[in-house]
Amino acid sequence: MFPETDSPPAVPRTRVAGSLEELRLHSTVYDDLHVEARRVLDRNPEPRNLRDVAVALESMGYTTSAARARGFETVFDLATAVYDLTYLYYVPQPAGVAEERGTWRQFAVDYLAGSWYGVPWIMSVVVLFIGRVALWSSLDATPQVAAMVSLAFLLAAVMAGGCSQMLGRKGTFYLLQQNFALVRWTVSRFLVYSVAAAALAIALVYAFYIVPQYGLHLGEIFLEFAAAIFIFLLSAAPLYMLRRFYTLALATGLALMVTLAAAHLFSGSSPGFRHAQLLGLAVGSGAMVVIAASYFAMRSDIDLGGSSDTLAIVKPPELRVVLWHSAPYANYGMAYFVMVLVGPIITGFAYGHSLGVDQYVYPSTYEGSVDLALLELVVLLGLVYASIERFGRRLRPLLESQTLDCWRQARTALRREWALSVSVLAVVSGLVAWILPGIMLRLLPATLTASVRTPGGLTALEVASFGFAIVPVGMLCSQYLFFLSKPRAPVLGAVAGAVTSALITAVLVSGGDLTLGAWGLLAGSTVYALITGLASYRALSSGEESFYGSF
């Protein structure tokens, strides 16, 4: 249905159609314009001005040459003709009655919605301390098994992180167009390619590092947990994409129950490796529950209506082009997890060195302090979500009220929005990092905080608290940039943060004091927040250009 740019012009190039009356003389062009008017309305049901129509036409693939193929000098000339026809097909949209909510109530709703993202994680932590086993952890694991699970978790999280981000980007893109055929097309392909890539990565690490360094038995534990954790993390990705938070919570709860039951059933009298292997099976069983939930959610949300009478012909995009365009988001997801997890891994290598072996040994006391600090993200994640929701609500009215010739006011408003959100988040994060460790040490049972009371443990906790507190700032700034389809700076920020975290941690723990490793996390997250912060400020400073440039 698109104009072929190399097709002969419908009217002589030397003559530009001046009016609809004149166009009616050329029936082919006239009919096509009706079609284009309906297509424009399909994309934008309520075009407010010529600019909206031009944007829609450009998004449909029109360039100057394509417009000339229709007999118009420019896309704007074509838009003028199409705009005149849109009223014929305009269907008044049902007036969405905006629910009146107070600012604070709206904030509370957004905050709670954002906090749902952390539900599986929070439930896992709680169940871990109650049942001693959760979706990817066991408090009964020996240090050797813990080392394997730890390395498996890093690899699985990095691989699943990349896929989740790609899925979140492209899947949501089609989902919000209600283009369910392409949602399914995207999800199924991303899942297949991610599983293949992860299988290859896990096999490479298993063959060239784990087995030579740790032997076959521990290697089997690694293999099993890497696969189980990856499957579990990835299984929840479609639910995140569909924003099915209640289903996610329900499935996670059920998965935890299955894991607990399976672990209890399998490993009652099986210590050591056998216990760990069976636990891996239990984790895998739990993942199956979430996979089933994701599958049924996908079926119900993107049902293609097999019994419908209407037929849609879908030409899928080129997979390699979609993969290429999604690659920055995958890189961001992978680099993010490396940034957060690389510090403890390097600390584990330093711990092994101090024990006389040049291999990774699970640094349980260091991990105990850092993991406690990680809990503050429970409080802060909702705030990131609330901020970006608020931004989304404010951006459109702001741009609607500001015409392009009033860009100064729009830019000032966007800069103010950025400064307000980022500074509020930074201040709250700082307060949480300052206060929460003390509260946790006071409230949590002494057995859970034993590692903090080892020499240097408290310092590690405090430093890691501030390290994790800066991460949400970087996340929010990355959100702004992703909103405007500018993934380069977040990728750069996450990669630079990961490299900084790794290098600083390596240098600091090389002297043998493992508790200094937390400074690496602080340095890495600071670099991440700085890069994404500066880039997002710059992007929002020319917000209207960025916004329209993102289409």
Place this chain on the structure above:
Amino acid sequence: MAPSEPPIPDAARPAEPTLPPGPGLPSGPGAATAPPGLVESWDPTDDEQTSEVRHRVQWDWHGRQSWGRRLVAAFPVVAAALALGLIVHSTASAQGAIDQVQSVVGTGGATLLTAAPRLAPGGDSPGIGQLTDYQGVTFSEPSGPSRTIQGSTSLAFPPYVGWEVNGSAGAANGVAVARGGRLHVGIRRATPDFRGWFVTTTGTTPASCAFQFSAASPPSVAATSPQSIGELVMAVQTGATATTGDINYVVVAENVASDGQRNLIAGYSLGHISHATEHILKRVPWAPGPIRVAIQTNGSNRLSVWVNGGLFYEADDLALGITPPLQPYLEVQARQTPYSVGYDGYSSVCQRDVVVTGLPDGSSASLGGRRTVARDGSAVFSDATTAPPVTGSLTVTLPGNPRPVRFARHTYWPGARYSFVPGP
């Protein structure tokens, strides 16, 4: 590992739900210049329907398969096949478990970690041993069949890295095997004269360290000939034999005669290439029972021998001629009888204390009837390098917790370093 996963950074999710219907979603980088096929999704003839209506879908697949498309399409199958191949190959070619970090399990999930001597993957034992390969060796890992070492008359002792086997009995008559937590060294068949078989280290130990041997009681001699004799031999020899030809060593041996009489001997030997001259420094009648021997010598004039924790022999006016660094020999000698002895462990002890690190300040630790309070995160059990290892349960009492952590029974060699890992 962290019991908690950082939430998936929702940053990649554009804040699209808050966008009212309009120009649509930010479509990602490059979308504005993407070819028309990328943005075309629905046939415009459907535009009279609202977008909520479900459509039956007919796919309009791309036409001719280019090489690029074929490569992309083949990736999942190729990657999965490659992954499977790597896993199967690695699994098939690897043998045994390698726990280079040993752990002692305690109550409440607590653990003590310590470095373990290296074990070679795949059952091989290549390379020159390091000092850490000779500290706290318990022979808990079963050994594989001895293999020849290229360019050497010695046999490798897989999977123990840095250990080798040799002796005058010859490979056909000598046997060395680790099984059931004990190193068995033996002579299979009776020989008319004394023949020996030993396990020694390829690397060396400085003369400043003590050489500690732990062995089970040597068995009785099965042969009835009055000339039959079996010997448990613990020796420390110059590490320069390969270059100088000197076979100078000090030795502590328990010999068992066919009539059941036992003697414990301390002495030294001097020789070049072969036929060393033995000098007995002390000989006493001995009773059967497990034996722990510590030998310390500077190789020139000083020799100290401790047996079962007591000083057995000491002198500083000897002419030993043993050029440091040194090598331990875990050996058996026998005449006119097959004979086998069992070693429980060996350690090159170079530090005097047992140290447990990673303890909260104010903790106390008890081991072998001794109690110490942790300072700067470490509990130190002071001892001598020649003190026998303590086999027992370590108990750690953490501040604020009246229930002490009790660790499994374990042998703590002097100089060992442990890292305390608290339970959850």
